[in-house]
Amino acid sequence: MELLNYFIKVIPFMLSGMKTTLALGVVTILFSLPLGFLTTMGIRSRFKPLSWLLESYIYVMRGTPLMLQLMFLYYSLPYAPLIGKLFTMNRFMAASVAFILNYAAYFAEIFRGGFLAVPKGQYEACQVLGLNRWQTMIRVIMPQMFRVALPSISNETITLVKDTALAYVIALPEIMHAAKAAVSRDAVPTPYLFAAALYLLMTFVLTLIFKKLEQRYRLQEK
C-alpha cells in the first residue's frame, strides 16, 4: 500500500522524465535513419573523397563511447577556439546531436549490410530491362534492402531507448535523471524500479510495432 502511494506521488515527476526520453528517442530516429541512409549512399558513391570521409565518420562514431561523445559535445566543444560559440547548445540539443550522429553511423552500417544482401542479378535484371539507376534503386533494390535491414533496425531502435539513459551524464532531465533525483530526495530505492518499468513499457511497445512491420514485409513475399 505504501509502495502504491509513493508510486502515485512520484509518477508525475518520472513521467516528465519519460517525456524527455521519448522526445530524444523520436528526434534521434527521425533524423538518424535518413542521415544513415544518405551516409550509406555516400559511401557507395564513386566519388572517393566523399566515401573516405564518411567511412572515417563511421569509424570515429563506432570507435568511441557514446557517453564520451555526449560529454564532448556538451562540455568540450563550446571551449573550442573560434568555432566554440557556434556549438554552444542546451542539454537537449547537445544530446540530440550526439545521438543522431552516433545512431546514423550504426544505421549506415545496417543499410550497407542490407544492400550487400541484394544479389547482383537484381541489378543486372534491371539493366537489361532498361531501368535507369534511380528506378533500379527506388523500385527494386531499396524495398529488398529495407526488408533485410528491418530486424537490425528494430534491434537498434530498442537499444536506442535504453541508450538515452546515457544523457544522464550531461544532466538531461530524462528518466534516469528523474529516478536518481527521487532516490536522493526521498531516500528510497524504489524509483529505480519505476524507471525500469517505464523502459520496459517503451521497449515492449516498440517490439510490438516492429513485429507488425516485419510481418507485413514478410507477407509480401509469401
Added chain:
Amino acid sequence: MNIIEAKNIKKSFGEQEVLKDISFQIGLGEVVALIGSSGSGKSTLLRCLIDLEKIDRGTILMEGKPLVENGQYSDKKAIRELTAKMGMVFQQFNLFPNMSVKENLMLAPRLVKKESEAVLEDRCQRLLQKVGLAPKANAFPALLSGGEQQRVAIARALMMEPEILLFDEPTSSLDPELTGEVLQVIKQLADEHMTMVLVTHEMGFAKEAAHRVIFMDQGRIEEEGTPEQIFNHPQKERTRLFLISSYK
C-alpha cells in the same frame, strides 16, 4: 540481314584472357546455340552483347549501329537505345522477389516504354498465357517452382518486345524434370522466328531447336555450323572430345 555483328572481340579479367579474338554474326530470325565447357567464355560473350560486361577490343554492331567500335564504346544514350532492342534471360531467373508475377512483367515497360496501361495489361495477359502461367499473375516468385519462375522471366523479357533474346544457361539451375517446360517455351519462340542466342548445356535441345551451333573452347570459337555438321560430323578434335564428354 545480320542483327548482330561481332568483330575481333577481346576481353580479359585481370591477367586472364577470356575472349580471344572472337567474330561472328547473328542473322534475323536465327536461333544460335553457344556450347562449350565451363570457362570457355560463352557466358561472358553473351553478357558482352548486352553490355553487362565491357570488351577491351573489337567491335559489336547491332543492326549496323556500333555498340562498341574498335574498343571505343558509343555514348550512354546510344548504348541504351541499342541494348533496349535486346532481352535477356538469366540462369538464376533474377525475378524481383518483392513483386507479384504481374508486377514483375509490368514494371519495366511502365517505366521505360511510353505505352498506355491498357496496351500493357493486354500484353501481360497474352504473354502469361503464352508461357502457361495466366493463373499465377498475382503470385509472388517465392511460391513458384524454378520452371515457372524461368517462364515468368521469359515473359518479362518479352514485355519489352525485344528484337533479340539472349539466354544464359536458362535451364542450368532447374531440376531435370522442370527443364522441359522452359525449353518448350523457347522452342515455341523459335517457331515464331524470334531471334535468339542461347548459351546451353542441353545438347539435345541445341540439336533440335538451333539453326546454328557455335562451339567455344578456351575463349575462341573452335567450330561453328549447322547442328547436323557440329553434332554428327564435327571437324575439330576438341569439338569431338567435348561432345563425347557431354553425352556421357
